[in-house]
Amino acid sequence: MIELEDVWKVFGADERAILREARRDAPDEAVLKRLRAVVGVAGASLSVGKGELVCLMGLSGSGKSTLVRLVNRLLEPSAGRVRIDGGDILSLGPKALRELRSRRIGMVFQSHALVAHLSVRDNVALPLEIRGVARTKREDRADELLARVGLDGLGDRRVGALSGGMQQRVGLARALAADPDILLMDEPFSALDPLIRHDLQTQFMALSRELGKTTVFVTHDVDEAFRIADRVVLMRAGRIVQTGTAEALASRPADDYVRRFVRNARLPACDAQPSARVRAFA
């Protein structure tokens, strides 16, 4: 479904020079410093199956948010291949890329992503509006989605009048509006307080199971990743350190970094039965 193959993203004035240095077996830190380089993602390969929910996890600055932005080309990869359903998205022209984003990939951000001057309903309907869907039709669809995420009847509110948790639900409804088959979630619940976060996770899991969207979910919260993910991808300094189920990471950590990360994590043992999804991908 989504395939990333040896993908790199470096930031700096001279991307090619930085890339050449960073790709060597032992990159010279002094050279990278002189080039004012920031290596966001370093040679990551990952494939996400249809309907799978994969969590990208790591500390701040480990490259997980950068990596997720390479999937819909909000950031242009410096090197490597990105394929969706076998099709190379790096060769898409601007128009085809916009088409891909508006029809096939929904994205939810941590914050500052809703359009403040529009009502809740108009925010959710925005992706349909730019596609030219008729007003009544797109508003019906928006109301249906709002009901789905638990915001029944709040369509006429201004987004500014909603709490943080509610705004994130609006963001999710908007990402689902165009009925994409891929969902990218960039720390969607990180800025919320713990109780609301837990509620939203529960709801999101139910919704995601029902809709079966292929999902890449970025989080820095181990508990969150272990709770919702079919597979967890742990990143450090732009590299993927280990990929596997929560159980695999907890029982067979690849190195000390992973061990420290998962030491205090709660395994989702409280779910008496592993979900259908977990069974399918375990």
Added chain:
Amino acid sequence: MLLTVLPGPPRPGILDRIRAWLGGWPIGQLAFLALVALVGALFVGNVFQTMARVGILPGFGFLSGSANFEIGESPIAFRAGDSYFRAILAGLLNTLKVSLIGCVLATVCGVAVGVAGLSRNLLLSGLVRWFIEITRNTPLLLQLFFWMSLAKALPAPRQASALFGTVFLTNRGVYLPALSLEGGPLGLPAALALAAVAGIVLALSLRLAGRLTPRSGIAAFALPLVAVLLFLLASGARPAAEAPALSGFNIRGGLNLSPEFAALLTGLTVKFAALIAEIVRAGIQSVGTGQWEAARALGLHDGQIIRLVVLPQALRVITPLTTSSYLDLTKDSSLAVAIGFPDLVSIVNTTANTTGQSMEALIILIGTFLAINLALSALMNTYNNRVALRGTVR
């Protein structure tokens, strides 16, 4: 369940309010008030005494007297011998004309320059940077002198060549092609004014009925305009584009802007376009990068992002700041006096010099500018309340 509705705290009575204002030091407050009144009385008394000594009657009676000076240009007919009131009215109309056109042009240019400044094209954004810094950091008076000397340095009409075939830049002013309707019962300006009034009435009644939307608002203005134009065409009016052309020693026909008016308008437009460009840039940058990113992720292209997402949110920053630019532009149009354009200040000045009624002249000036600017800011505040946002978005 018993529900009791409690009234809010009662509004304090007038005595309580006076007591609250007097505070803990009532004697001190009253003494200070008396002092202010005394100083004011001294000033006023002094003015009246002085006026009596030189034999000038205080009051506004002089307005009906005849003004013995000519006015270079005026939207209404004026010649020496008409009343001072008419002279001042001509000056006011000149001020309004240059301010209004200046505000419109400065906004159009300012928005264009501001958006261009955000371009990723380094040459374009660099040029904009230079333009803004030079214009913003030199005095407007100096710029007006520059434009005035430029206007005077243009070739004489006979040597002037036409830009785009119809625009003449000469030392006697700028000549533009004019559009007119001939042979109908109404001229073009009157027809446009009529359509505008009808449009305002329609829009207001739509608003009262709660049916005013952007689309119906545009229709409210477009329909009367089309109706009026159709009526004029039906009643035999023919549109004519009149291009200026050289005849003899001068250029005739078309629309003539005097060198002073052209210089003032250019100066105000250039200066305030730079200021508004900065405001527009700040407004657009105040909309976070997260908004751009999210809109891109939805598959919007840059034009849609600007139009649907960024500009509506930038307006809440832009509107109040632009309002104060409009007010400044209107006030700064009084620098016209330095380059000889007969605006309100320059005519009231002349009036004060010839009649000696300088106190009254000052009152007229202050009152008029206050009235213009308060009306303008009331209008802009109404608009701002409509685009302002309530609540916060994370």
